[in-house]
Amino acid sequence: MRTSATLSRYIGRQFLLYFCMLLGILLAIILLLDTVELLRRAAGKPDATFSVVVQMALFKLPEIGQQVFPFVILFAGMFTFWRLTRSQELVVARAVGVSAWQFLAPVLIVAPLIAVFQVTVINPAGSVLVARYEKMEDRYLRGRTSSLVVSGSGLWLRQIQENGQYLIHADTAEAGTTTLRPVNVFMYDANGEFASRIDATSATLEPGHWMIRQGWLNTGVGPAEAFDSYRLDTDLTLERIQESFASPDSMSFWELPGFIRTLQETGFSATRHRLHFQSLLSTPLLFCAMVLFAAAFSLRQTRRGGTMMMVAGGVVTGFVLFLFSDVVRAFGISETIPVPLAAWAPAGASLLLGIAVLLHLEDG
Numbered sequence: 001m002r003t004s005a006t007l008s009r010y011i012g013r014q015f016l017l018y019f020c021m022l023l024g025i026l027l028a029i030i031l032l033l034d035t036v037e038l039l040r041r042a043a044g045k046p047d048a049t050f051s052v053v054v055q056m057a058l059f060k061l062p063e064i065g066q067q068v069f070p071f072v073i074l075f076a077g078m079f080t081f082w083r084l085t086r087s088q089e090l091v092v093a094r095a096v097g098v099s100a101w102q103f104l105a106p107v108l109i110v111a112p113l114i115a116v117f118q119v120t121v122i123n124p125a126g127s128v129l130v131a132r133y134e135k136m137e138d139r140y141l142r143g144r145t146s147s148l149v150v151s152g153s154g155l156w157l158r159q160i161q162e163n164g165q166y167l168i169h170a171d172t173a174e175a176g177t178t179t180l181r182p183v184n185v186f187m188y189d190a191n192g193e194f195a196s197r198i199d200a201t202s203a204t205l206e207p208g209h210w211m212i213r214q215g216w217l218n219t220g221v222g223p224a225e226a227f228d229s230y231r232l233d234t235d236l237t238l239e240r241i242q243e244s245f246a247s248p249d250s251m252s253f254w255e256l257p258g259f260i261r262t263l264q265e266t267g268f269s270a271t272r273h274r275l276h277f278q279s280l281l282s283t284p285l286l287f288c289a290m291v292l293f294a295a296a297f298s299l300r301q302t303r304r305g306g307t308m309m310m311v312a313g314g315v316v317t318g319f320v321l322f323l324f325s326d327v328v329r330a331f332g333i334s335e336t337i338p339v340p341l342a343a344w345a346p347a348g349a350s351l352l353l354g355i356a357v358l359l360h361l362e363d364g
Contacts, residue, residue: 027061131250183201253277
C-alpha cells in the first residue's frame with residue numbers, strides 16, 4: 001500500500017519536534033556542565049572572570065552540540081515511534097497495510113536533511129565560535145605565548161618573549177622534520193617597534209632555540225650582515241607547534257578542502273583535517289543508521305513490552321557506536337588504515353547493521 005502524504009508529513013513533523021526538544025534539553029545540560037568545568041580550570045587565574053568563562057562555554061557549545069547530534073537523532077526516533085505506537089497510530093497504519101519501511105520513509109528523509117543543515121550551516125557558524133573559544137582558552141587558561149597560522153602564502157609563527165616578540169615566515173616545512181625553508185624573521189622590541197630582520201635559507205628547531213643558517217641580518221643601521229648560523233631562543237617544541245594548528249573543529253566545512261591543500265603544500269600532515277572532512281561527508285549516512293536503530297528498538301518494544309529495555313538498548317548502542325568510531329578514528333589518525341575508510345566505516349557499518357536488524361524484526 002502507498003503511504004499517504006498526510007501520514008508522511010505527520011510522522012516527519014513529530015520526529016522533527018521531538019528532535020528539537022531533546023536537543024534543547026541536552027544543550028542546556030551540556031552548557032551547565034561545561035561552565036562548571038571551565039570554572040574549575042579558571043580557579044587561580046584572575047583574568048578568567050565569570051563572564052569570560054560563561055562566554056567561553058557559549059562559544060564551545062556548538063562544537064559539543066554537533067557531537068551529540070547522532071544520539072539525539074537516535075533517541076528522537078525512538079521516542080517518536082514509541083509515542084506513535086502507544087497512541088495506536090502505527091498499529092492502525094499497520095492494520096491497513098502500511099509497512100515499517102513506509103512509515104520510516106519520512107523520518108529517513110528528515111534525518112539526512114538535518115545532517116545536511118548541520119554540515120553546511122551549523123558547522124561553519126560553529127567553527128567561527130570554536131575558533132574564538134580556542135583563542136580565549138589559549139589566553140586565559142593555557143597562557144600560550146606562541147601561535148602558528150598556515151595560509152596560501154606559507155606559514156607564520158609568532159613567539160612572544162620578555163624583551164619583545166618575533167614573527168617567522170616560511171614557504172615550506174620539510175616533511176617529518178622541524179626545518180623551515182626559506183625563512184624570514186621579523187623581530188620587534190618590548191614596545192612593539194620593529195628592531196631587525198633576518199632572511200635565511202633555513203631554520204631548524206632544536207631544544208631551546210631556532211638554528212638559522214646561511215642568512216643576512218638587517219638591523220636598519222648600516223648594511224646587512226651575512227652569517228653562517230644564528231641562534232634564536234624559543235620555548236617551542238614540535239608538539240607545541242603541531243598543537244598550534246587550527247583544530248579541525250574550528251575549521252568550516254567549506255574552508256577545510258582549501259586548508260588541507262595548503263597544509264600539504266607546506267609539508268605538514270593534514271591527516272586529522274582530512275579525516276574530519278570525510279566524517280562530515282558521512283554524516284547523512286550515519287543519521288540514517290540512527291533512525292534504523294531507533295525503529296528496531298521501538299518495534300521490539302511494541303511486541304515484547306519494556307520501555308526501560310528500549311532506553312537501555314539505545315544507550316548501549318550509542319556507547320558502542322561512539323567507542324567503535326573512536327577506535328577507528330585513532331587508526332585513521334595514525335594512518336594504520338586509509339583515511340576514507342576510517343571516516344566512512346562507522347557510518348557504513350551502522351547502516352548495514354541497522355538494515356539487517358530491522359529486516360530480521362519485520363520479515364523474520
